[in-house]
Amino acid sequence: MGVVPLGDLAAYVEFSRTLDLEVNAMVQRLAVAVHARGAPFIRDVVPALGGLALHFAPDFEGNCAQAAAELVELCLKEGIRSAEDVLRTVQMPVCYDPEFALDIEEVSIKTDLSVMEVQKLHTEAEYRVLMMGFAPGHAYMGGLDARLAVPRRATPRAVVAAGSIAIANEQTVVYPYAISGGWNVIGRTPLAVFDTERQEPSLFACGDRVRFRAIDKAEFIKLAGKR
Amino acid sequence: MSIKVLRPGLLTTVQDQGRHGLQHIGLCPGGAMDPVALALANALVGNPVGGAALEITVIGPELLFEEDSLVAVCGAEFQGGFPHNRPVLAPAGSRYNVGRAIRGARAYLSVAGGFAIDPVLGSRSTYLPGAFGGFKGRSLRHGDMLPLNEKSSILSRERFNLLKKTRNGTTRWSAPPQTLPDREPIVIHVMEGQHFAEFDAGAARAFFDAVWRIAPDSNRMGFRLGGPLLARAGSGDLSDEILSGPTCLGTVQVPPNGAPIVLMADHQTTGGYPKIAEIASADVPRLAQLAPGGKVHFARCSLETAAELRRHMKERLAAALRGIAWEYGT
Numbered sequence: 167m168g169v170v171p172l173g174d175l176a177a178y179v180e181f182s183r184t185l186d187l188e189v190n191a192m193v194q195r196l197a198v199a200v201h202a203r204g205a206p207f208i209r210d211v212v213p214a215l216g217g218l219a220l221h222f223a224p225d226f227e228g229n230c231a232q233a234a235a236e237l238v239e240l241c242l243k244e245g246i247r248s249a250e251d252v253l254r255t256v257q258m259p260v261c262y263d264p265e266f267a268l269d270i271e272e273v274s275i276k277t278d279l280s281v282m283e284v285q286k287l288h289t290e291a292e293y294r295v296l297m298m299g300f301a302p303g304h305a306y307m308g309g310l311d312a313r314l315a316v317p318r319r320a321t322p323r324a325v326v327a328a329g330s331i332a333i334a335n336e337q338t339v340v341y342p343y344a345i346s347g348g349w350n351v352i353g354r355t356p357l358a359v360f361d362t363e364r365q366e367p368s369l370f371a372c373g374d375r376v377r378f379r380a381i382d383k384a385e386f387i388k389l390a391g392k393r
Numbered sequence: 394m395s396i397k398v399l400r401p402g403l404l405t406t407v408q409d410q411g412r413h414g415l416q417h418i419g420l421c422p423g424g425a426m427d428p429v430a431l432a433l434a435n436a437l438v439g440n441p442v443g444g445a446a447l448e449i450t451v452i453g454p455e456l457l458f459e460e461d462s463l464v465a466v467c468g469a470e471f472q473g474g475f476p477h478n479r480p481v482l483a484p485a486g487s488r489y490n491v492g493r494a495i496r497g498a499r500a501y502l503s504v505a506g507g508f509a510i511d512p513v514l515g516s517r518s519t520y521l522p523g524a525f526g527g528f529k530g531r532s533l534r535h536g537d538m539l540p541l542n543e544k545s546s547i548l549s550r551e552r553f554n555l556l557k558k559t560r561n562g563t564t565r566w567s568a569p570p571q572t573l574p575d576r577e578p579i580v581i582h583v584m585e586g587q588h589f590a591e592f593d594a595g596a597a598r599a600f601f602d603a604v605w606r607i608a609p610d611s612n613r614m615g616f617r618l619g620g621p622l623l624a625r626a627g628s629g630d631l632s633d634e635i636l637s638g639p640t641c642l643g644t645v646q647v648p649p650n651g652a653p654i655v656l657m658a659d660h661q662t663t664g665g666y667p668k669i670a671e672i673a674s675a676d677v678p679r680l681a682q683l684a685p686g687g688k689v690h691f692a693r694c695s696l697e698t699a700a701e702l703r704r705h706m707k708e709r710l711a712a713a714l715r716g717i718a719w720e721y722g723t
Contacts, residue, residue, distance in 0.1 A: 170587045173671035174699035176641045178587065183636055197417065210416040212639050214663055219639030221416065224674060224703065229696065297637065299663025302420040302523055306637075343523060360418075362513045362525045368418040 169235045172219060175226070177234035180217035187308065190296050192246070193218050194373040199241040207233070213372050215297050215306075255375040258340070258355050260289070260331050261386040266354035269319070273333070273350050276316045285380060287311040288331075288352060293338060293376040298368070303342035303360030305370035310336045322348030329355045331378070340370075356381075356390035394545060395459055396504070398537040399488070402454035407508060407527035407539075408501075410443030412516035416662045422642070423526075424518045426613060426658050426681035427499050429572050429710055430468030434503040436717045437465035437480045437568060439552045445510070445517035445527075446503035447539075451684050453491030453500070454533065460485045462541070463505035463549035468572065469497025469682060478567040482553045485546075497573045498684035505549040506542035521613065522659060555721050566720060568713050571706075572678040578604045578688035581676045584699055586645060586668035588625075588635065596623040600653075600669060601691055608652075609685045613659040616680070618689075622651030625667060637665040643672030643680075657681065673699035675706040 170178045182189040197213035200220065210221035220234040262270065262285045274281045293307035300306075310333055318334040323346060326332070330341040332349030339349055342359035359369050370376070381389070398405075408431065411424025425431035425448055432442040447454075453471045458464075462483045466475055472492035475481045477500075483489065489502070510517055510528060519527025528539055542548070558564050589597065599621040608617035625647075640646065644656045646666040653669060658681075672680060673694060683689060694702075 171584065171671070171696050172587070172639065172641050172668075173584060173643050173674060174696055174703060175674045176639075178639055180638075185636060201417075209413045209422075212416045212662060214638045215636050217638065219416075219641070221641060225707065227700070227704070229700070231696070297663060298417060298419040299637065299639075300419065300661055302415075302418060304419050345522065360523070362523075367415075367420075367514065371418065 167238070169231045171231040175224060175230060176219055176221045177231040178217055178219045179234055179238045182216035185215055185296075190215055191373065195246045196238065196241060197372065199244075199246045200237060203237065203241065205237060208237070213297065214299070253375060254371070254373075255377060256369060258357065258369070258376060258378050259381040259385065259389060260353040260355050260378045261381050261383055262353040263383045263386070265383070266327070266330070267352045269332075269350040270352045273314070273316055273352060277313060279313065284314065284352065287314050288333070288338070289378045289380050295370050295372050295374045295376060296337070298370065298372055301342055301345055303368040303370060304339060305374070305376075307338045307376055308336065310338050312336060316350055318348040319350060322346055326351060327354065329357065329359065331355060354386070356386045394509075394543055395538040395540045397457040397459060398454060398533045398535060398539065399457055400455035401533045401535055401537070402449055402491075403452035404450040405454045405533040406448050406519040406521070407445050407510065407517055408448040408519060409445040409517045411518050411658070412514050412526075415514060419662050420514070421658070421660050421662050423520050423659050424516065425501060427468050427501070427572050427678040429678045429706070430499070430570075431501045432710060433478065433568050433571070433713060434465045434467040434501040436714050437467070437478070438463045438503050438505040439548070439721060440503055440505065440507055442714070444503065444507050446501040447533075449491070449500045449502060451494050451498050453494070455488060455490040458483045458485065458487050458489070460546040461549050462545060463553050464489070464502060466500050466502045467568070467570065468500040469494045470573070471495065471500060476563055476567070478570055479564050480553065480556060482549065482562040484562070494684060497682040498687070499681060504541060504545060505552050506545035509540040509542050520659065552721070557720075564720070568717055571709055571713065572682050574679065574682055574687070578690040579679060579683065580690050580692050581680050582673040582694040582699060582702060583645065583670040583691045584673065584694060584696060586670045587638070588667035589669055591625050591667060592647070592669055593624055593626040596625070599623060601693055603690075605653075605689050605691070607683050607685050607687045607689070611685055613657055615657050615660060616655040616683070618653045618655065623647050623653060623669065624651055635665060635667055637663050640664045640668070641671070643674060643677045644668050645670040645672065655680065673702050675699070675702035
């Protein structure tokens with residue numbers, strides 16, 4: 167474990183410099199434990215891929231890196247919950263219709279799989295949210311079938327439609343808003359990924375299991391209408 | 394009971410102290426780019442320091458006050474408008490009409506009693522990328538009616554009556570501005586970032602030697618810096634991917650093209666670009682007062698110095714707030 171100051175009001179407690187799924191899962195449970203302690207000077211506990219960031223309130227006096235290290239060590243010593251305790255599965259309907267799946271043809275050519283096989287491999291896998299970031303509600307999910315691993319697009323799109331499901335390398339994401347992005351779009355969900363009106367604004371949280379369910383366009387329209 | 398927008402200006406949004414505690418779902422705190430000026434503007438009209446005010450950017454708006462309103466404008470100086478850094482009673486029917494910013498980039502206009510808009514996720518700040526918070530999740534437009542607290546005019550007169558005032562509806566005293574740039578390039582303190590050592594020696598030197606210019610495509614999410622291009626050691630290209638990690642307000646990251654970006658209020662919560670530096674938190678509000686074209690020079694500092702700067706900033710602000718409270722007789 168290494169602690170790096172992120173400026174004078176945050177610190178990054180790092181456990182791995184490469185993506186290690188076990189470390190990642192531990193970091194997420196550790197973040198829950200750190201958050202649960204409710205230290206008054208901590209504003210945000212943010213789990214990332216290989217470590218977690220602690221953001222401090224501006225009136226905190228003292229050394230953030232040191233305080234972060236002490237807090238994290240205390241939580242580790244007390245023991246964090248086991249993986250099974252923090253499981254939640256999010257089911258997400260996805261329409262793979264060509265109208266939404268802008269890059270599925272290209273993915274199919276690059277992977278030497280048929281469009282149907284791409285869709286099948288994407289829905290069959292179970293994913294886990296490795297990190298939240300980039301935009302509110304935006305989840306980086308691991309677990310993509312290795313046969314679907316394609317690099318990001320050479321030129322990112324200026325705008326990717328809200329709800330777009332995209333893949334790159336061995337991860338998949340869902341774009342919560344119409345934002346710019348360079349991942350390969352293979353479908354779209356009718357659900358609102360981030361909605362400030364909901365009790366829990368984000369559909370995803372770190373550590374969630376995620377499963378995609380293929381729906382046709384009629385169901386997409388029906389579900390989108392309910393929003 | 395509202396403020397009518399006759400001309401919106403370049404980018405006028407409702408901002409408060411931001412929404413905290415949601416970075417774990419990818420939502421940055423946002424809020425006022427210059428929270429020090431926000432606090433002063435609020436205190437001058439008797440509002441809580443973190444309350445919502447209008448953030449006025451580079452080219453100001455024209456606003457019509459429908460009823461008596463006690464207002465204060467702090468931060469950047471604009472052509473025209475009300476006298477700065479002091480409470481001003483704007484009588485019903487008066488107009489706040491400003492041109493360009495003369496010094497600084499962002500001013501905060503607060504009204505006694507605040508705006509009658511509901512908080513979203515605990516804050517009234519406008520989050521433009523997500524189109525929520527503030528006034529309809531967007532910047533003000535021509536014809537908008539920005540609703541005021543129903544007691545705003547009563548509070549305005551009551552509070553103004555507590556003050557010793559001049560005949561033209563303001564006070565003789567003013568609060569000292571705290572974040573305005575004197576002379577450019579302004580000097581901003583930074584600490585070495587997580588990946589500082591991974592940049593080649595020339596790039597590390599250039600980062601501290603250069604006078605950087607705020608690029609035109611800068612916004613509330615980030616300031617892009619024009620100047621020398623910074624290369625990472627070894628390959629000389631920045632394409633080696635690093636594992637995405639957390640970022641924060643004031644992180645200076647360097648994307649593959651070598652042109653640094655400073656993350657500002659509406660920043661992304663995680664990023665995959667190497668972080669060359671972190672701006673001392675006390676200096677972020679001063680940096681926020683630079684408009685595109687503004688010049689900045691970075692001075693290296695230690696974590697201890699940054700903490701010291703933070704303490705100084707807090708003390709200066711507290712002294713200004715005490716002075717204002719004294720004028721109100723509280």
